[in-house]
Structure formats: C-alpha cells, structure tokens
Amino acid sequence: MLANFASVFSLMLSTFLMMVAFGLQSYVIPVRSVAESWSTLTISIFATGYTLGFTLSCIVTPKFVLRVGHVRVFTALITLLSIAILMCGLVVDWRAWIGFRAISGFAIAGSYLVIESWLNERVTNENRGLLFSLYLITTMVGTIGGQYLVPLGDPSNTSLFILCGVLFSLALLPTALSSSPMPAPPARADFDIPALYRRSPVAVVGGFLAGALSGAWLNLGGVFTQKIGLSTGEGATLLASLLAGSAISQVPIGRASDRMDRRIVMVACGIAGVVSCLAMSVMIDSSPPVLYALAACIGTVLFPIYALNVAHANDLARPDEYVEISSGLMITYGLGTISGPLMVGPVMDRFGPVALFVALAVYFALYSGYAAWRILRREQHDGLVSKTDFQATTVMPTPGPDVTGPVSQQDAGDLIEDDTVPAWEEGAR
Template sequence: MSSLRPLFPLLTTAGVLLAGNGLQGTLITLRGSAEGFSATVIGLAGAGYYLGFIIGCWMTPWLLRTSGHIRAFAAMTAIAACASLAMVMVIDPFFWFLMRLVTGVCFVSLFANVESWINAQVTNSTRARTLAIYRFVDLAAVTASQYLLPVFGVGGFEIFAVMTMLIILSIVPVSLADRSNPAPPAPFSFNPKRLWMVSPLACAGVVTVGLTTASFRSVGPLYAEGLGLGVADIASFMSAGIIGGIVLQYPLGYLSDIISRRSVLLMATAGSTLTGLAMVWFAGSSVALNLIGIFLWGAFTLPLYSLSAAHANDKAEAGEYVQIASGLMFFWAIGASIGPLLSAVLVDWLGASAFFAFICAMHGAFVVYTIVRIIRGEPDDPDRGQFAGLLRTSPIFARMAAQSVDRPGKRADDQADEAQPKAEENDPSSRQDKTENSG
C-alpha cells in the first residue's frame, strides 16, 4: 500500500472530477425536462457532449505537450466549470448544446491528463492494483453523485453550484500534493480502415455500446421520469445500472479467456436484449422491478466494450495496441454522439417505452451480426491475451490496461513504454528538466 500512497492525490482528483461529471449528465436531463425542453432537445445536448469527446481525444496530446499537465489541467478545469455554471444562467437549447460540447472537450482532456499522470507514476508490479482502485473510485464517485440530486433538487441554482464546486475542487489535490510533471502521452493516431480489417465485430460492438450506453446516461433519466419516478428513485435507477455493469464485468471476461470471445459477446448481447425487452414489458410496474431490470441490463451491457476490445486485440499485430485502443474509442464516440439524439426523438414520438425498444433494436441487430461472424469468421486466436476491464474515460486508460495484463508475447508498444523511463533516467538533460518542472 505504501507504494500507492503517492497516487492518493491523483486518485482523489479523479474521484471528485468523476463525481462532477456523473452528476452533470443526469442533472442536465432532469433540469431540461423541468424547463420544458423536448426529449429531442435533451438528446441533442447529450450528443453534444460526445461530439466534444471526439474533439478532445485529438486535442489532448497537443495540449499536454505545449502546456504541461498542471497548466493544462487548470485550464480545462476552469473552462469546464464556467461552461457548467453558464447552463443555469442561460436556459436555451442551442446554448446548452454548445456548453455540453465544451464540457465534453474538457472532461476527456482532464481524464486523459489524470490517467497519463497515473500511468507515469506506477510500475508494472502496481499497475493492475492501481487500475482496480481507479475503477472503484469511478464507480463510487458516479454512484454517490446521483444522490446529490434529491438532496438539492434539480429546479434551483444550488445543484449547479455544487456541480461546479466539484469540478473546481478537483484541481486542489494535484496542485498542493503532487509536484511531478510527467512527459505528455504520444498522439492517439489510428487508422479506421485497418481497425475494421482487424475486427469488424469489435468495431460494430463498440458502436452499438456507444449508441445504447450513451443513451442511458443522457436519456435514461428522462425515461425514468416518464415512468413517474421521483428524483430519489431516478438517482437509484441510474446508480443501479452503473453498479450492475461491474457485477458481470470480470466473470464474463474470465469466461472469454477460456472459450470463444465471440460466443461470450453473443451471450452478453443476448442477455442485454432480453433484459431490455423485459424493461419494455414491465415499464409500468413497481419501482423495485425497474431497479432490478436496469441492474441486470447494466450487468450484461457495460462489459460489451471491454469484450469487444479484447477480441480486437487478440487479432492485432505486435505494436498495434495503442492504435486499436484509440480507434475503438473513436468508433464508440461516434455511436455515443448519435444514440442520445435517436433515442430522444423516439421518446418524443412514441413515449418513454420507446427508449428500451430502441436499445433492444440496437442490441438485437448486433446479436444477428455476431451470429453471422461466428458462422463465417475464423476461429479465435489460441494465443489470445487476458481480458482487461476498461473505462471509457480516455484512450490512456486502455493503454494502462494493456500494460497491466500478462500477454504471451510482449508487444512493441509495451517495450517502448518500459524503455522510455530508462532512457530518461540515463539522460542528464531529462533529469534536469524534471527537477526544474517539479520546483
């Protein structure tokens, strides 16, 4: 544990930041509904966040190279806080779309900043434990933040002030307790055509997950509100889906290490489709049934991204992991930028029950495509690596996960990551730069 103590400021920063981000997604949906915005407008605001996510992925390496971690973090925190607070000052659909786009750019940059910072300070012996702690911090922070909604309500200024305070406070731990300034990450280059050639199934999987999970985060609160749930029950509804996503993550991953990953993908997607159909059927039932249903849906749905990524990496060549990780993140963000708007339009036209009908249609289509790939595709790689559970905060997390699992053969990008600190250690100018940056 003593080896992880220097990471506490970074993990504290990540927790406060994740809490602010998790609160914002639910709050904007419920406040928009209270202001009389249509489901389509609310879905458009959600899509704006993920469009900003795409932009931020490519802007972050340049920002960290030119400004350094601390300055970049401070700048993005200030912009995200201002954009978040501005939404309660100007109640306008188009303005909200722009502010959500800005916060999307900021948050992905902030997450990439923290994750690259953590990655620079851990060793191979502590990396897996650090990732496990980071995942727990994510789950706890996002879940706990949902319950700020019933405490402060969604109709006033106070909840926006609390959200803004969380974002601003995230800068305090790293500013006061961490004096390091690691090297910026390499650019997230990728080749979409190559990624599709490596694994069409993985590409289709992450697009599907983007379509449905982003809809859950952006339009799910509106669906729950349409069922007549109060603010406290909506907070529990969203939390149940998030917690459910952790329960089957590693059991399904472990199973995919033993049998065909395609088969596990098929089972998980079929489970998600069936639980989604149950949600449509029991939409007007008790709160307890809805909580159980969304818990099971999250349990089957959220591991799909990690399973798709593992399948793609089984088929990638040596040295392609970073490119595959960033490419999958890009395809996921495309789905995520479309899903909230599509699902919101359907809710506007057909009512709340159309939300899970949309999700079932997306997952059902992926079930059919997976069956086709199983029938037509080549067998799984017998030398495949181990499953790693992934967060979709930034491409940096996927790279950290790649370094934390044992693989049959060390990949070229892993070797480069290990060689870089040694080269910097032997370079006097590098040591001097680090001393100056930490002063």
C-alpha cells in the first residue's frame, strides 16, 4: 500500500498546488469584478466563456493526449492556466476576460483529464476507493486553502493574480519531474446525447440541471458574498462551508442511492435543495455563522447530485458503454454550466443578490420534479438493473474516463455474461 501511495505522491502534490491556485482564482475573479463595478450580467457573460472552454476541452483534449502524450499536454495546459490568470490581472477589461476565462476553462478541464487518467493507471480494484478518496480530499483542501489566500492580498491590484500564476506554474513541477511510468493514452470515446436521452431521460435532464446549479454558484457565489457586504475572509468561509457540506454528504447520499431507486434520492435531494435555498434567501440578513450553516446545507446536495445522474445512467448500460456515457453526460453538464450564470446573472441584476438562491431553488425544484415525473412514467426494473457502485465526484465534475462509474473486473464480467435483457432495452426511465 505504501508503494502505491509513493507512486502517486507527485501527482497528488501537483493536484494540490493546482487546486490552491484554482481556489484563489475562483474567488479573486468575482471580487475584482465587483470592485470594478461590473454588473452581474457582465460577470455572467465572461463566466460563460469559462464554461464554454471547459466543455470544449472535454471533446478535444483527449485528441491532443493521443498525439503527444500526457506530460506534454499537461505542461501546455498549466502554462495556459498561468497565462490566462496573469492576463486577467494585466488587462482589466471584461471583453478581454471572456477570452481569458475561456482559456482557463479549457486548460483546467484538460488538466483534470491528464491527472485522473494518470491516477487511474496507478490504482487497482483493491485500492481504488482509498486513493480516489485521497484525491477528493486533496482537491477539496486545496480549493478551500486557495480561497483563504484572497484576504491576505489586495484584489484591486495585480499581486493576487501574480501569486495565482506562480502557484499554477509550481503545480507543473512535481508531475513534470516524476519518475513514475507515463500512463497509456486514453481510448477515444464517441458520445450520442439523443441516444443517451432515449436510454435515461432523467440522467440527461438531471445532468443539465446539475450543471446549471453548479455553474450559477461557482461563477456567482463570490459575487453574492461581495454584494451582501461580507469581508473577503467571511466570503471565503461561506464558500468553504458549502464545499465542506458537499464533502460530508457524498458518501451518505451515494450509499442511500445504492439501496433504493436512485430517482427517489434525486427527488429527496431536490426538495432539500429547495428548502435550504429558500431558507438562505429569507435569512440573508442573518449573522455570518448562520449563513455558513445554511451554505453547508445547500452544499450537501448542490454538487453530489451530478454523481447520482452518472450512476443512474451507468445502471442502465453495458460495461463497454461507461466511457461513452461519461462523455455524453459531461457535455450535457457543460451545457448546463453555460446556461446557469447567463440565466441567473440578469435576475440578480434585477432583484439583488437574494435572487441567486431563489433561482437555485427553482433549479432544484425542476430537478426534483422531473425525477418524480419519471418515476410515475416508468417504474424501476429492480430485477433487471444491475447497479454500479456510486462514486463521489470532485467539486466540479471532470472528464476523466474512468472516475465516474468504475466497476471491478469481476462485476464487469458478471454483467457481460448475464443473459438478462438490460433495463434500457425494456424502456427508458
């Protein structure tokens, strides 16, 4: 076991440094935007550039990896991350930031792909859960730590932007200098979203709504903290509280969904999200500790719901289709992240910061309502569905080909040899 940890140490260190820079970047950008007196709609527009780049990277980065390998692609992507954030500090114009944020989104998604592909090469069925838990903890701690760097500097000048660029560059060193064997290039995976929808409507629609929820929060949550008058330290704590709530709830939600119809858990999570968001909107003038607690409650369902959709789609698939399903759902999720800030930003401009949580409550209601409707339309085929294990995801679901629904080789063999007609052939749920 110690040898397994040693083989991924440099990878984890690169991940940690990258996520510290990512956490710093994700908070300093909205803080600087508010300081520039840009409207929430304007912030939403260049936030959409980020999500467009992220979604595009899910499609094209594997092609680059196939051509030149993981390390060269990772080196190029980290360089792009450094360039993008440094240019944001150098050219403070929202029109230019659309392009810079698109570059950043493209590079961070590709970096996830390289790291997770490499990590999957190093794990076995026996230690996969443990090592990926370590990976999730590393990303969480790094992101939160980066957000707490903002109060140490002044977002109105270039110091924090330069620090972020330095941290991204440092993240390159451990992986570039690692002596671990390079991972094999990932297999190409096509995706067919209409076919995926016919197979599992609730997974596709739920994935889109999960993307809209996370896209709205990740791009406008920092704006919310500034609009209601929180200090940068208090704002960092609120953002960290939501992430902490997400980390705590992933396993309980996953275990519950493994024991019952996953759509029932989707309904419950949606209802919990509606209640938590409405509570936040009503108590927006409360003391910071109350807001932290409410943010943690929202976090318990905001990020984990995407993993429910992935697991549900994989329940209805053959083992050789997992990568294709993962790719299709990532594109659907990416489209949702594009729509989220574009839809919610103008509403915040019109009705104030409280509108963020009212809009999130609406998205949660749609998520829960659609899952409930699908339950009424199609009962679960308990005797036909062979469930995959639920697997927690990182804060921002990523395009790694093996992390969204791996099964053991024995499980895969059992599924292949099973003569039972797959549930998806009996009808979409």
